[in-house]
Amino acid sequence: MNLKNQVEWALHCCAVMMALPDGATLPAKVLAEFHGVPKEYLSKALQALSQAGIVVGTLGPTGGYRLAKKPEEITFLDIVEAVEGRRSTFQCGEIRANNPCLPKKHRASGPCTVARIMWQADEAWRTSLRGVTLAAMGEQLAQDVPAEILEKSRNWLVSRA
Amino acid sequence: MNLKNQVEWALHCCAVMMALPDGATLPAKVLAEFHGVPKEYLSKALQALSQAGIVVGTLGPTGGYRLAKKPEEITFLDIVEAVEGRRSTFQCGEIRANNPCLPKKHRASGPCTVARIMWQADEAWRTSLRGVTLAAMGEQLAQDVPAEILEKSRNWLVSRA
DNA sequence: GAAGTCTTACTCGGATACTTAATGTCCGAGTCTAGCAGG
DNA sequence: CCTGCTAGACTCGGACATTAAGTATCCGAGTAAGACTTC
Numbered sequence: 535m536n537l538k539n540q541v542e543w544a545l546h547c548c549a550v551m552m553a554l555p556d557g558a559t560l561p562a563k564v565l566a567e568f569h570g571v572p573k574e575y576l577s578k579a580l581q582a583l584s585q586a587g588i589v590v591g592t593l594g595p596t597g598g599y600r601l602a603k604k605p606e607e608i609t610f611l612d613i614v615e616a617v618e619g620r621r622s623t624f625q626c627g628e629i630r631a632n633n634p635c636l637p638k639k640h641r642a643s644g645p646c647t648v649a650r651i652m653w654q655a656d657e658a659w660r661t662s663l664r665g666v667t668l669a670a671m672g673e674q675l676a677q678d679v680p681a682e683i684l685e686k687s688r689n690w691l692v693s694r695a
Numbered sequence: 696m697n698l699k700n701q702v703e704w705a706l707h708c709c710a711v712m713m714a715l716p717d718g719a720t721l722p723a724k725v726l727a728e729f730h731g732v733p734k735e736y737l738s739k740a741l742q743a744l745s746q747a748g749i750v751v752g753t754l755g756p757t758g759g760y761r762l763a764k765k766p767e768e769i770t771f772l773d774i775v776e777a778v779e780g781r782r783s784t785f786q787c788g789e790i791r792a793n794n795p796c797l798p799k800k801h802r803a804s805g806p807c808t809v810a811r812i813m814w815q816a817d818e819a820w821r822t823s824l825r826g827v828t829l830a831a832m833g834e835q836l837a838q839d840v841p842a843e844i845l846e847k848s849r850n851w852l853v854s855r856a
Numbered sequence: 857g858a859a860g861t862c863t864t865a866c867t868c869g870g871a872t873a874c875t876t877a878a879t880g881t882c883c884g885a886g887t888c889t890a891g892c893a894g895g
Numbered sequence: 896c897c898t899g900c901t902a903g904a905c906t907c908g909g910a911c912a913t914t915a916a917g918t919a920t921c922c923g924a925g926t927a928a929g930a931c932t933t934c
Contacts, residue, residue, distance in 0.1 A: 736919050755928070875918070888904095
Protein backbone atom coordinates (compact mmCIF):
# COMPACT_ATOMS: atom_id res chain seq x y z
CA MET A 535 0.00 0.00 0.00
CA ASN A 536 1.50 3.25 -1.18
CA LEU A 537 0.27 6.78 -1.55
CA LYS A 538 0.11 7.92 -5.15
CA ASN A 539 3.13 9.82 -6.35
CA GLN A 540 0.63 12.46 -7.41
CA VAL A 541 0.35 13.33 -3.73
CA GLU A 542 4.03 14.16 -3.65
CA TRP A 543 3.75 16.20 -6.81
CA ALA A 544 0.73 18.11 -5.56
CA LEU A 545 2.49 19.02 -2.35
CA HIS A 546 5.57 20.24 -4.17
CA CYS A 547 3.43 22.21 -6.60
CA CYS A 548 1.62 23.95 -3.77
CA ALA A 549 4.95 24.77 -2.16
CA VAL A 550 6.10 26.30 -5.42
CA MET A 551 2.93 28.30 -5.96
CA MET A 552 3.38 29.79 -2.52
CA ALA A 553 6.37 31.69 -3.89
CA LEU A 554 4.29 33.47 -6.52
CA PRO A 555 3.22 37.11 -6.28
CA ASP A 556 -0.47 37.59 -5.61
CA GLY A 557 -2.57 36.95 -8.66
CA ALA A 558 0.17 35.41 -10.77
CA THR A 559 -0.45 31.97 -12.24
CA LEU A 560 1.80 29.08 -13.21
CA PRO A 561 0.91 26.78 -16.12
CA ALA A 562 1.02 23.05 -15.53
CA LYS A 563 3.66 22.87 -18.22
CA VAL A 564 6.06 24.99 -16.18
CA LEU A 565 5.33 23.11 -12.96
CA ALA A 566 6.00 19.85 -14.75
CA GLU A 567 9.27 21.08 -16.18
CA PHE A 568 10.40 22.42 -12.81
CA HIS A 569 9.77 19.09 -11.11
CA GLY A 570 10.80 16.88 -13.99
CA VAL A 571 7.53 14.98 -14.21
CA PRO A 572 5.19 14.25 -17.16
CA LYS A 573 3.07 17.31 -17.81
CA GLU A 574 -0.11 15.53 -18.87
CA TYR A 575 -0.18 13.35 -15.79
CA LEU A 576 0.60 16.15 -13.39
CA SER A 577 -2.44 17.90 -14.79
CA LYS A 578 -4.64 15.26 -13.21
CA ALA A 579 -3.30 16.06 -9.77
CA LEU A 580 -3.80 19.77 -10.34
CA GLN A 581 -7.33 19.12 -11.53
CA ALA A 582 -8.02 17.33 -8.28
CA LEU A 583 -6.68 20.28 -6.34
CA SER A 584 -8.83 22.57 -8.44
CA GLN A 585 -11.99 20.57 -7.78
CA ALA A 586 -11.21 20.61 -4.07
CA GLY A 587 -10.99 24.39 -4.11
CA ILE A 588 -7.33 24.52 -3.13
CA VAL A 589 -6.12 26.05 -6.37
CA VAL A 590 -7.88 27.84 -9.19
CA GLY A 591 -7.08 27.32 -12.83
CA THR A 592 -7.47 30.03 -15.43
CA LEU A 593 -7.64 29.36 -19.15
CA GLY A 594 -6.09 30.90 -22.21
CA PRO A 595 -2.60 32.29 -22.75
CA THR A 596 -0.97 33.53 -19.53
CA GLY A 597 -3.36 31.16 -17.80
CA GLY A 598 -2.37 28.59 -15.23
CA TYR A 599 -2.83 27.71 -11.59
CA ARG A 600 -2.57 29.70 -8.39
CA LEU A 601 -3.48 29.05 -4.77
CA ALA A 602 -7.11 29.70 -3.98
CA LYS A 603 -6.52 30.52 -0.31
CA LYS A 604 -3.80 31.89 1.91
CA PRO A 605 -1.01 29.44 2.74
CA GLU A 606 -2.04 29.66 6.39
CA GLU A 607 -5.43 28.26 5.50
CA ILE A 608 -4.23 25.25 3.54
CA THR A 609 -3.18 22.15 5.43
CA PHE A 610 -1.31 19.12 4.22
CA LEU A 611 -4.44 17.11 4.89
CA ASP A 612 -6.41 19.25 2.47
CA ILE A 613 -3.96 18.50 -0.30
CA VAL A 614 -3.57 14.82 0.49
CA GLU A 615 -7.31 14.27 0.70
CA ALA A 616 -7.89 16.18 -2.51
CA VAL A 617 -5.71 13.70 -4.38
CA GLU A 618 -6.18 10.50 -2.42
CA GLY A 619 -9.79 10.87 -1.46
CA ARG A 620 -11.35 11.18 1.94
CA ARG A 621 -11.98 7.51 2.56
CA SER A 622 -10.15 5.84 5.40
CA THR A 623 -7.16 3.74 4.40
CA PHE A 624 -8.83 0.84 6.19
CA GLN A 625 -12.24 -0.28 5.10
CA CYS A 626 -14.12 -2.80 7.17
CA GLY A 627 -15.41 -5.76 5.19
CA GLU A 628 -17.75 -6.72 8.01
CA ILE A 629 -16.44 -10.24 7.93
CA ARG A 630 -17.70 -10.71 11.47
CA ALA A 631 -21.12 -11.10 9.90
CA ASN A 632 -19.94 -14.40 8.42
CA ASN A 633 -19.43 -15.92 11.84
CA PRO A 634 -21.40 -19.18 11.68
CA CYS A 635 -22.28 -18.89 15.37
CA LEU A 636 -24.30 -15.72 14.93
CA PRO A 637 -28.05 -15.99 15.42
CA LYS A 638 -30.03 -15.28 12.27
CA LYS A 639 -31.43 -11.95 13.28
CA HIS A 640 -28.38 -10.59 15.00
CA ARG A 641 -27.76 -6.93 14.28
CA ALA A 642 -24.32 -5.51 14.95
CA SER A 643 -24.62 -2.95 17.74
CA GLY A 644 -21.79 -0.79 16.49
CA PRO A 645 -18.71 -0.73 14.32
CA CYS A 646 -16.38 -3.70 14.38
CA THR A 647 -13.81 -3.56 17.17
CA VAL A 648 -10.97 -4.12 14.77
CA ALA A 649 -12.20 -1.40 12.46
CA ARG A 650 -12.54 1.07 15.29
CA ILE A 651 -8.91 0.64 16.29
CA MET A 652 -7.74 0.94 12.72
CA TRP A 653 -9.83 4.06 12.22
CA GLN A 654 -8.34 5.60 15.32
CA ALA A 655 -4.89 5.15 13.84
CA ASP A 656 -6.10 6.59 10.56
CA GLU A 657 -7.44 9.58 12.43
CA ALA A 658 -4.07 10.05 14.15
CA TRP A 659 -2.47 10.18 10.73
CA ARG A 660 -4.93 12.77 9.52
CA THR A 661 -4.56 14.83 12.67
CA SER A 662 -0.83 14.96 12.12
CA LEU A 663 -1.31 16.17 8.57
CA ARG A 664 -3.99 18.63 9.63
CA GLY A 665 -1.50 20.24 11.97
CA VAL A 666 0.86 21.37 9.24
CA THR A 667 -0.10 24.30 7.04
CA LEU A 668 1.55 25.34 3.83
CA ALA A 669 2.83 28.43 5.58
CA ALA A 670 4.50 26.35 8.28
CA MET A 671 6.06 24.23 5.61
CA GLY A 672 7.38 27.35 3.94
CA GLU A 673 9.20 28.37 7.10
CA GLN A 674 10.76 24.97 7.43
CA LEU A 675 11.72 25.08 3.78
CA ALA A 676 13.57 28.34 4.30
CA GLN A 677 15.73 26.61 6.87
CA ASP A 678 16.37 23.49 4.83
CA VAL A 679 17.21 25.04 1.49
CA PRO A 680 20.07 27.51 0.96
CA ALA A 681 18.80 31.06 0.38
CA GLU A 682 20.65 31.28 -2.90
CA ILE A 683 18.83 28.34 -4.43
CA LEU A 684 15.53 29.52 -3.05
CA GLU A 685 15.96 32.93 -4.65
CA LYS A 686 17.18 31.48 -7.92
CA SER A 687 14.19 29.16 -8.14
CA ARG A 688 11.84 31.96 -7.29
CA ASN A 689 13.18 34.07 -10.14
CA TRP A 690 13.04 31.15 -12.53
CA LEU A 691 9.39 30.61 -11.68
CA VAL A 692 8.28 34.23 -11.67
CA SER A 693 9.87 34.80 -15.08
CA ARG A 694 7.51 32.19 -16.51
CA ALA A 695 4.42 33.08 -14.52
CA MET B 696 -4.69 3.89 -1.56
CA ASN B 697 -6.14 1.15 0.55
CA LEU B 698 -4.76 -1.33 3.00
CA LYS B 699 -5.02 -4.88 1.75
CA ASN B 700 -8.03 -6.77 2.97
CA GLN B 701 -5.53 -9.36 4.14
CA VAL B 702 -4.69 -6.95 6.95
CA GLU B 703 -8.26 -7.11 8.17
CA TRP B 704 -8.29 -10.89 7.93
CA ALA B 705 -4.98 -11.23 9.75
CA LEU B 706 -6.23 -9.08 12.61
CA HIS B 707 -9.43 -11.06 12.95
CA CYS B 708 -7.52 -14.32 12.81
CA CYS B 709 -5.22 -13.22 15.60
CA ALA B 710 -8.23 -12.20 17.64
CA VAL B 711 -9.71 -15.63 17.13
CA MET B 712 -6.52 -17.47 17.98
CA MET B 713 -6.38 -15.58 21.24
CA ALA B 714 -9.39 -17.60 22.37
CA LEU B 715 -7.59 -20.93 21.97
CA PRO B 716 -6.26 -22.97 24.90
CA ASP B 717 -2.48 -23.01 25.18
CA GLY B 718 -0.86 -25.21 22.58
CA ALA B 719 -3.97 -25.77 20.49
CA THR B 720 -3.78 -24.93 16.80
CA LEU B 721 -6.33 -23.82 14.22
CA PRO B 722 -6.00 -24.83 10.56
CA ALA B 723 -6.29 -22.14 7.93
CA LYS B 724 -9.28 -24.00 6.58
CA VAL B 725 -11.24 -23.46 9.79
CA LEU B 726 -10.20 -19.82 10.06
CA ALA B 727 -11.33 -19.26 6.49
CA GLU B 728 -14.67 -20.91 7.11
CA PHE B 729 -15.24 -18.94 10.29
CA HIS B 730 -14.63 -15.63 8.53
CA GLY B 731 -16.18 -16.56 5.22
CA VAL B 732 -13.11 -15.83 3.12
CA PRO B 733 -11.25 -17.91 0.50
CA LYS B 734 -9.04 -20.40 2.27
CA GLU B 735 -6.15 -20.41 -0.18
CA TYR B 736 -5.79 -16.66 -0.15
CA LEU B 737 -6.06 -16.34 3.58
CA SER B 738 -3.12 -18.71 3.80
CA LYS B 739 -0.90 -16.03 2.31
CA ALA B 740 -1.71 -13.65 5.12
CA LEU B 741 -1.05 -16.36 7.68
CA GLN B 742 2.24 -17.17 5.99
CA ALA B 743 3.25 -13.53 6.36
CA LEU B 744 2.37 -13.67 10.05
CA SER B 745 4.38 -16.85 10.35
CA GLN B 746 7.45 -15.35 8.72
CA ALA B 747 7.19 -12.35 11.02
CA GLY B 748 7.22 -14.61 14.05
CA ILE B 749 3.75 -13.65 15.22
CA VAL B 750 2.22 -17.08 14.72
CA VAL B 751 3.71 -20.52 14.28
CA GLY B 752 2.39 -23.08 11.84
CA THR B 753 2.61 -26.81 12.44
CA LEU B 754 2.24 -29.39 9.69
CA GLY B 755 0.40 -32.65 9.36
CA PRO B 756 -2.99 -33.71 10.63
CA THR B 757 -4.10 -31.76 13.71
CA GLY B 758 -1.71 -29.10 12.50
CA GLY B 759 -2.54 -25.42 12.07
CA TYR B 760 -1.64 -22.02 13.45
CA ARG B 761 -1.32 -20.63 16.93
CA LEU B 762 0.04 -17.41 18.40
CA ALA B 763 3.79 -17.41 18.89
CA LYS B 764 3.77 -14.94 21.78
CA LYS B 765 1.46 -13.80 24.54
CA PRO B 766 -1.35 -11.46 23.46
CA GLU B 767 0.20 -8.76 25.62
CA GLU B 768 3.34 -8.87 23.51
CA ILE B 769 1.67 -8.56 20.11
CA THR B 770 0.67 -5.13 18.89
CA PHE B 771 -1.56 -4.15 16.00
CA LEU B 772 1.49 -2.63 14.36
CA ASP B 773 3.26 -5.98 14.39
CA ILE B 774 0.40 -7.58 12.50
CA VAL B 775 -0.12 -4.73 10.06
CA GLU B 776 3.57 -4.49 9.25
CA ALA B 777 3.82 -8.24 8.82
CA VAL B 778 1.22 -8.10 6.04
CA GLU B 779 1.75 -4.66 4.55
CA GLY B 780 5.49 -4.36 4.94
CA ARG B 781 7.51 -1.94 6.97
CA ARG B 782 7.97 0.70 4.30
CA SER B 783 6.41 4.09 4.86
CA THR B 784 3.18 4.74 3.00
CA PHE B 785 4.86 7.78 1.51
CA GLN B 786 8.01 7.35 -0.51
CA CYS B 787 9.99 10.38 -1.57
CA GLY B 788 10.76 10.47 -5.27
CA GLU B 789 13.42 13.13 -4.73
CA ILE B 790 11.87 15.25 -7.41
CA ARG B 791 13.55 18.28 -5.89
CA ALA B 792 16.70 17.00 -7.58
CA ASN B 793 15.09 17.88 -10.92
CA ASN B 794 14.96 21.56 -10.07
CA PRO B 795 16.67 23.23 -13.05
CA CYS B 796 18.06 25.96 -10.78
CA LEU B 797 20.20 23.57 -8.79
CA PRO B 798 23.95 23.83 -9.25
CA LYS B 799 25.49 20.75 -10.82
CA LYS B 800 27.25 19.45 -7.79
CA HIS B 801 24.57 20.22 -5.24
CA ARG B 802 24.09 17.51 -2.68
CA ALA B 803 20.93 17.47 -0.63
CA SER B 804 21.81 18.13 2.98
CA GLY B 805 18.98 16.08 4.42
CA PRO B 806 15.65 14.52 3.62
CA CYS B 807 13.14 16.49 1.62
CA THR B 808 11.00 18.84 3.69
CA VAL B 809 7.83 17.46 2.23
CA ALA B 810 8.90 13.90 2.90
CA ARG B 811 9.81 14.68 6.48
CA ILE B 812 6.33 15.99 7.22
CA MET B 813 4.69 13.02 5.54
CA TRP B 814 6.89 10.62 7.45
CA GLN B 815 5.97 12.29 10.71
CA ALA B 816 2.33 11.61 9.95
CA ASP B 817 3.16 8.05 9.03
CA GLU B 818 4.97 7.67 12.32
CA ALA B 819 1.92 9.01 14.16
CA TRP B 820 -0.15 6.30 12.49
CA ARG B 821 2.30 3.62 13.52
CA THR B 822 2.52 4.95 17.05
CA SER B 823 -1.23 4.68 17.35
CA LEU B 824 -1.15 1.09 16.18
CA ARG B 825 1.79 0.29 18.40
CA GLY B 826 -0.23 1.38 21.41
CA VAL B 827 -2.85 -1.33 21.04
CA THR B 828 -2.00 -4.89 21.96
CA LEU B 829 -4.00 -7.97 21.13
CA ALA B 830 -4.80 -8.33 24.81
CA ALA B 831 -6.23 -4.81 24.96
CA MET B 832 -8.30 -5.56 21.91
CA GLY B 833 -9.60 -8.68 23.61
CA GLU B 834 -10.89 -6.65 26.52
CA GLN B 835 -12.65 -4.24 24.22
CA LEU B 836 -14.08 -7.15 22.29
CA ALA B 837 -15.60 -8.57 25.47
CA GLN B 838 -17.50 -5.33 25.90
CA ASP B 839 -18.65 -5.05 22.30
CA VAL B 840 -19.82 -8.60 21.72
CA PRO B 841 -22.55 -10.29 23.78
CA ALA B 842 -21.13 -12.96 26.08
CA GLU B 843 -23.40 -15.59 24.59
CA ILE B 844 -22.01 -15.20 21.10
CA LEU B 845 -18.48 -15.02 22.41
CA GLU B 846 -18.92 -18.32 24.23
CA LYS B 847 -20.66 -19.97 21.32
CA SER B 848 -17.89 -18.98 18.93
CA ARG B 849 -15.27 -20.13 21.36
CA ASN B 850 -16.84 -23.58 21.55
CA TRP B 851 -17.21 -23.73 17.79
CA LEU B 852 -13.53 -23.00 17.36
CA VAL B 853 -12.20 -25.24 20.12
CA SER B 854 -14.19 -28.16 18.79
CA ARG B 855 -12.22 -27.93 15.55
CA ALA B 856 -8.81 -27.10 16.98
C1' DG C 857 -1.51 -58.39 22.75
C1' DA C 858 2.26 -55.12 21.79
C1' DA C 859 5.66 -52.98 18.95
C1' DG C 860 7.33 -51.48 14.74
C1' DT C 861 6.38 -50.12 10.06
C1' DC C 862 3.95 -48.34 6.35
C1' DT C 863 0.38 -46.04 4.10
C1' DT C 864 -2.58 -42.25 4.04
C1' DA C 865 -4.61 -38.00 4.52
C1' DC C 866 -4.03 -33.69 6.18
C1' DT C 867 -1.24 -29.61 6.99
C1' DC C 868 1.56 -25.56 5.44
C1' DG C 869 4.47 -23.24 1.86
C1' DG C 870 5.66 -21.28 -2.47
C1' DA C 871 4.72 -20.74 -7.53
C1' DT C 872 1.15 -19.51 -10.94
C1' DA C 873 -3.28 -16.91 -13.48
C1' DC C 874 -6.70 -13.10 -13.17
C1' DT C 875 -8.70 -8.54 -11.86
C1' DT C 876 -8.53 -3.92 -10.27
C1' DA C 877 -6.24 0.40 -9.49
C1' DA C 878 -2.49 3.45 -10.44
C1' DT C 879 0.29 5.40 -14.12
C1' DG C 880 1.01 7.58 -18.32
C1' DT C 881 -0.77 9.62 -22.73
C1' DC C 882 -3.91 11.67 -25.90
C1' DC C 883 -7.35 14.80 -27.93
C1' DG C 884 -11.19 18.27 -27.55
C1' DA C 885 -13.64 22.67 -25.45
C1' DG C 886 -12.90 27.19 -23.95
C1' DT C 887 -10.53 31.67 -23.57
C1' DC C 888 -7.35 35.35 -23.56
C1' DT C 889 -3.69 37.58 -26.36
C1' DA C 890 -1.91 39.65 -30.28
C1' DG C 891 -1.98 40.99 -34.81
C1' DC C 892 -4.72 43.15 -38.53
C1' DA C 893 -8.02 45.82 -40.96
C1' DG C 894 -10.82 49.71 -41.05
C1' DG C 895 -12.29 54.26 -39.71
C1' DC D 896 -3.34 57.20 -34.81
C1' DC D 897 -7.05 54.81 -32.45
C1' DT D 898 -10.68 51.31 -32.20
C1' DG D 899 -12.97 47.11 -33.20
C1' DC D 900 -12.59 42.59 -35.06
C1' DT D 901 -10.76 38.26 -36.18
C1' DA D 902 -7.72 34.59 -36.16
C1' DG D 903 -4.56 32.05 -33.67
C1' DA D 904 -2.31 29.67 -30.01
C1' DC D 905 -2.22 28.52 -25.50
C1' DT D 906 -4.67 27.01 -21.39
C1' DC D 907 -7.34 23.58 -18.68
C1' DG D 908 -10.55 19.54 -18.56
C1' DG D 909 -11.98 14.94 -19.33
C1' DA D 910 -11.53 10.46 -22.08
C1' DC D 911 -8.38 6.63 -23.62
C1' DA D 912 -4.04 2.88 -23.43
C1' DT D 913 -0.31 0.73 -20.58
C1' DT D 914 1.83 -1.03 -16.47
C1' DA D 915 2.18 -2.50 -11.66
C1' DA D 916 -0.02 -4.11 -7.54
C1' DG D 917 -3.54 -6.60 -5.25
C1' DT D 918 -6.57 -10.61 -5.49
C1' DA D 919 -7.58 -15.26 -6.11
C1' DT D 920 -6.20 -20.02 -7.17
C1' DC D 921 -3.56 -24.14 -7.83
C1' DC D 922 -0.20 -27.78 -6.95
C1' DG D 923 3.85 -29.77 -4.46
C1' DA D 924 6.82 -30.81 0.01
C1' DG D 925 6.54 -32.30 4.57
C1' DT D 926 4.57 -34.38 8.71
C1' DA D 927 1.92 -36.64 12.21
C1' DA D 928 -1.72 -39.80 12.91
C1' DG D 929 -3.76 -44.15 12.34
C1' DA D 930 -4.13 -48.74 10.42
C1' DC D 931 -1.71 -52.87 9.30
C1' DT D 932 1.56 -56.51 9.70
C1' DT D 933 4.60 -59.10 12.32
C1' DC D 934 6.61 -61.02 16.48
